[in-house]
Amino acid sequence: MRDNIVLIGFMGSGKSTVGRMLSKQTNKYFIDTDALIESNENCKIRTIFESLGEQYFRQREGELADWLSQNVNNAVVSTGGGMPVFVENIQNIGSCIYLDIGFEQLLARLKNEEFDKRPLFQNIDFARTIYEARVPMYEKYANFKIDAMMAPQEICDKIVALTN
Numbered sequence: 573m574r575d576n577i578v579l580i581g582f583m584g585s586g587k588s589t590v591g592r593m594l595s596k597q598t599n600k601y602f603i604d605t606d607a608l609i610e611s612n613e614n615c616k617i618r619t620i621f622e623s624l625g626e627q628y629f630r631q632r633e634g635e636l637a638d639w640l641s642q643n644v645n646n647a648v649v650s651t652g653g654g655m656p657v658f659v660e661n662i663q664n665i666g667s668c669i670y671l672d673i674g675f676e677q678l679l680a681r682l683k684n685e686e687f688d689k690r691p692l693f694q695n696i697d698f699a700r701t702i703y704e705a706r707v708p709m710y711e712k713y714a715n716f717k718i719d720a721m722m723a724p725q726e727i728c729d730k731i732v733a734l735t736n
């Protein structure tokens with residue numbers, strides 16, 4: 573397994589915030605898979621979904637997961653919420669940390685603009701359905717599970733302790 577720390581979990585669970593903080597603390601480089609896909613495609617995730625479709629996005633995610641597992645080491649990788657579900661084995665990228673948060677807690681925490689940029693979070697009932705379907709997948713691929721309601725710094729400290 574590669575020496576990367578991979579953050580997995582549902583949309584809005586804090587993967588990017590924690591990932592950026594953790595990368596500074598661990599002296600690893602930070603990679604956000606959504607940001608990398610947007611940069612590579614020169615297009616926002618929302619536009620990719622609207623103009624090219626979810627299938628196209630999942631293919632790009634799959635290629636990126638392969639590339640990360642073959643080429644990247646010593647990084648903190650924040651993944652899109654669907655990555656563990658749609659790629660073959662997310663653990664090929666590194667040690668997976670599941671940021672666990674209840675659906676209602678998520679709703680209470682997310683701001684309007686954070687819904688706007690997420691095509692699969694436009695309808696709460698739909699989002700709840702995929703949340704429930706995905707939790708077992710996050711659990712399956714998690715090397716460690718952490719309560720995402722803790723403060724980001726506390727989460728980082730736990731991850732450092734767990735992965736050292």
Ligand code: S3P
Nearest residue numbers: 582583584606652653654690691
């Ligand atoms: C998705 C999550 C998003 C992004 C895309 C699809 C998903 O990432 O990859 O909108 O299927 O859960 P975040 O988890 O960073 O919001």
